[in-house]
Amino acid sequence: MPSNQQRREAAKRKLQRQLVRREEIRARRRRTTVIAGTAAVILIAAGVVWLVTSSGKGTPTAAGTDTGASGTNDTVPSSNSPATPCTYTAGGTAAKQVKAPTNTSPAKTGQVQAKISLNGETVDVTLDRSLAPCSVNSFLSLASQGFYDGTSCHRITKSAGLNVLQCGDPSGKGNGGPGYEYAPQAPQNATYKVNALAMANTGPTGEASQFFIVYGPTTVSPSYSIIGTVSEAGMKVVDAITSKGVKDNQQEGAPAAAAKIDSVTVPGDAVTATTSWPPTASSPPAGPPGTQGPVAGESGAAQSSPGSASPSGAPSNQARSSQAPASQTPASQTPASQTPASQTPASKTNK
Numbered sequence: 001m002p003s004n005q006q007r008r009e010a011a012k013r014k015l016q017r018q019l020v021r022r023e024e025i026r027a028r029r030r031r032t033t034v035i036a037g038t039a040a041v042i043l044i045a046a047g048v049v050w051l052v053t054s055s056g057k058g059t060p061t062a063a064g065t066d067t068g069a070s071g072t073n074d075t076v077p078s079s080n081s082p083a084t085p086c087t088y089t090a091g092g093t094a095a096k097q098v099k100a101p102t103n104t105s106p107a108k109t110g111q112v113q114a115k116i117s118l119n120g121e122t123v124d125v126t127l128d129r130s131l132a133p134c135s136v137n138s139f140l141s142l143a144s145q146g147f148y149d150g151t152s153c154h155r156i157t158k159s160a161g162l163n164v165l166q167c168g169d170p171s172g173k174g175n176g177g178p179g180y181e182y183a184p185q186a187p188q189n190a191t192y193k194v195n196a197l198a199m200a201n202t203g204p205t206g207e208a209s210q211f212f213i214v215y216g217p218t219t220v221s222p223s224y225s226i227i228g229t230v231s232e233a234g235m236k237v238v239d240a241i242t243s244k245g246v247k248d249n250q251q252e253g254a255p256a257a258a259a260k261i262d263s264v265t266v267p268g269d270a271v272t273a274t275t276s277w278p279p280t281a282s283s284p285p286a287g288p289p290g291t292q293g294p295v296a297g298e299s300g301a302a303q304s305s306p307g308s309a310s311p312s313g314a315p316s317n318q319a320r321s322s323q324a325p326a327s328q329t330p331a332s333q334t335p336a337s338q339t340p341a342s343q344t345p346a347s348k349t350n351k
């Protein structure tokens with residue numbers, strides 16, 4: 001039989017073991033708490049970094065602007081007219097042979113009423129020279145030469161922040177243009193509301209022929225020159241196409257429904273309208289070709305974050321003769337990957 005002394009010693013050892021185990025448990029709990037706290041801090045920091053970086057990207061570059069999903073584009077951005085005459089430089093892939101605008105001092109104010117025949121229906125467009133005179137001038141020139149005639153809109157985007165119909169590439173591949181480029185004229189406060197008509201980008205510093213029409217909520221960085229608006233009746237024609245969605249139920253890609261531009265018609269004297277510009281050095285040439293149009297996810301507005309206009313009719317001889325040829329890129333050159341914006345216009349006579 002163990003003595004009382006032995007029992008007391010055994011009890012002390014048991015108590016000591018219990019105290020050690022309790023301390024070990026408390027230590028493990030403290031380590032777990034520290035690890036959990038550290039992980040939480042890391043997650044919070046990662047979230048902050050993501051929030052900051054994502055605010056500068058998006059569709060094509062997310063901007064915290066009110067996109068307005070209905071009505072007209074009533075928020076008119078301030079004019080972004082260049083201080084020097086327009087400069088159109090050879091560049092990009094020429095999907096159709098045309099001449100670059102020779103009118104490098106176009107009118108900087110006034111509106112031009114144009115018409116796009118889309119799937120046989122009229123889409124009336126109001127071009128506003130004051131928003132982007134060089135961009136409007138190029139669009140008028142291309143329309144007057146029949147550049148857009150017989151082409152199809154090649155891209156629809158459908159997402160929370162990018163809903164546009166993109167057109168203006170005769171090749172239908174998304175990387176074609178007129179064989180020349182020019183600098184964008186997008187003001188810093190530009191917003192892209194439903195019915196806005198804007199030029200797509202060929203890269204960070206260039207525009208060419210592709211344009212897009214905003215048909216739904218679109219929040220993109222102010223990187224795309226707004227050249228006008230589409231009428232309410234014209235938007236119904238656009239909506240009939242975009243409501244059918246994208247082929248294969250994708251978020252963006254070729255339209256599921258036909259989207260053929262039969263013609264774009266502009267007034268006969270719009271291309272030749274001029275005004276005085278400061279006689280200074282030419283503007284910097286446009287940058288290298290890149291993704292055209294708004295790119296969502298940053299898929300926008302690749303050039304990431306709309307429409308075009310002008311009535312049907314063949315280009316007038318006067319409009320054709322007023323254009324000077326633009327140097328084209330060699331046929332052997334590999335096109336850059338591109339995706340997805342007055343006065344009386346000249347080119348095609350209104351019918």
